[in-house]
Amino acid sequence: MTTGSGPTVADGVRELLLLVPRLVARAKKLPVPAQLAELSLAPRHLSLLSCLLFDGPMTVTELAGRLEVAPTTASLMVGDLSRQGLLDRAEDPHDRRRTIVSVNEEKRCAVDAWLAHGARAWERALTPLTPAERGLVIRTLRAYERNVEECCPDR
Template sequence: MATESGLSVEDGVRELLLLMPRLVGRAKRLPVPAELADLSLAPRHLSLLSYLLFDGPMTITELAGRLKVAPTTTSLMVGDLSRQGLLDRAEDPNDRRRTIVSINDGKRCAVDAWLARGAQAWERALTPLTPAERQLVITTLRAYEQDVAECCAEDS
């Protein structure tokens, strides 16, 4: 039932439970550019590629920290995408033990095109909001993701 200032918690939960599968389903159906179609890309690769596209080259450890996964998991993903020619790995000139990861220059436009549709949709959705409202949306989605992750960890 709606309250004077908006939805009740129960109505909000109902709306989000109906919305989330559609949102995820549509995001998964974003067409992969032809240049990337032969690669074994999964949703988990989107975040990795987004960080490299938006923030530039970084080390495996930096990527792992941003992805909130173990460096070995990140290293496996990077190795797989490197073998497919999507990512480049280079020795850090300042510390030869470290590897710098970047998107292959020949694939950068295709990666940008793939991620641009989602970025444009978020930009259109967030533009009418105030900075505080944008932060609230992001904080809420992070809290939901964290709680679901904790529930999944308890069930395993």
């Protein structure tokens, strides 16, 4: 049932409860490039790699801010991906106390190929929308994330 120009809240909830698991299942089926298949990668690694590909090299603190996680969590992920050869760490030439993290150049094409599927799908979904509509989609997904966290604090 619809009201005005869209579904009722109950109909929207029903539709999204069916849709979101399918989205997650399809995302999990994205093919991992052969060069990355042997690595132990998790969804959290995708977010970190996406930040580095889209925004370029940055410090662990900057990564933590972008990922909205504690610096220690970002540091653990960087260490894990560095040991697997996916990330490089280099001394910041302007401040030797800081470490700059980047995607390893030999793995960059494979990482880019892996992330490109999802990026293209989002680009196609968001392109026809106005900036205000894109903002609404993003705010709605963030609100859902917050509410799931508040509804299930033990998880």
